[in-house]
Amino acid sequence: MSVTLLDTPALAPRYRDIATREVMETLAELDMVRHVCPPEAIRTRVRAWDLHNLQLTVMENRWLRYGLNSRATTETVSIAAQISGQTARSYGEHRRLFAPGEISLLDCSSPFQSWSAESSTHMSFRCTFAELCLPAATIRSAEGDLTTSPLYELFQTHLLQLYRFLSEEVPAAAVESLGSATLELARAVIATIGQDDLARNDVANQALLTRVEAYVQQHLRDPALSPESIAQAHHISVRQLYKVWSAREVSLAEWIMRGRLEGARHDIAKDGSAGIAVIARRWGFIDPAHFGRRFSSAYGLSPREWKRAQSIRDSVRTLVG
Secondary structure (H helix, E strand, C coil), X not given: XXXXXXXXXXXXXXXXXXXXXXXXXXXXXXXXXXXXXXXXHCCCEEEEEECCCCEEEXXXXXXXXXXXXXXXXXCEEEEEEEEECCEEEEECCEEEEECCCCEEEEECCCCEEEEECCCEEEEXXXXXXXXXXXXXXXXXXXXXXXXXXXXXXXXXXXHHHHHHHCCCCCCHHHHHHHHHHHHHHHHHHHHCCCCCHHHHHHHHHHHHHHHHHHHHHHCCCCCCCCHHHHHHHCCCCHHHHHHHHCCCCCCHHHHHHXXXXXXHHHHHHHCCCCCHHHHHHHCCCCCHHHHHHHHHHHHCCCHHHHHHHHHHHHHHHHHHC
């Protein structure tokens, strides 16, 4: 679920610039935020999503300039996906223009300037150097251009898909996994810049496994989810998928089954108005009888017995309360 932190069209024009400054200064250590257009032309919207171990922020703006003129007190980076429009950025002696689809890393502890002219939308998240668990020199060497990493396209696909999923209902069980996967992939992209082939391959395989896990979590409700569809989504063969997954103790099919069963078990307990067959279909089970057998095998109770037990428990809690 998103939280709207700022929506300037809802404000009187004279308050829009200062409201933008106040919101952005709570999100990052900045000493310059201003719009370079008349107050009535200001259109800035900021929304945030909590993924447990990181916060995603989507900013829509126009004619906005912000930055840092002196070193920050905390070493942090911002990783952003440009969704629409263009964003220009200068840091040190470098200046870059980021177009839709491009992914960038910015060292937010060093001076920088960022600005957009016409309408621009980007999604970003911030993390500290400590959270990345990488040397500061390695992180700073990745600033501006992540495309030299062999994992760039994998990370790019992940972030752009993640942006599209923000408008959908993502199962609660998948939210934490998505946050962890995003951070792990960011770490892997940075770590593989400038490394030898052997080190790159090791990190690349681990990053691919992380991305596959996140993808499965996102698509557990899809009855068409299969090794073939997973491999196709990641532009690899089914054989390569199984080879990468072999590092896990549980088979891919069993991991998918466990995730679906746990999601269904949660919904049966919480959604008393929905029928068991409806919930089974919601979690990718086309055959209710097959769902019942797998549920009983996993939990020792049939779905109906589990639902009854939860109803009794809730009634007892109500009486005690």
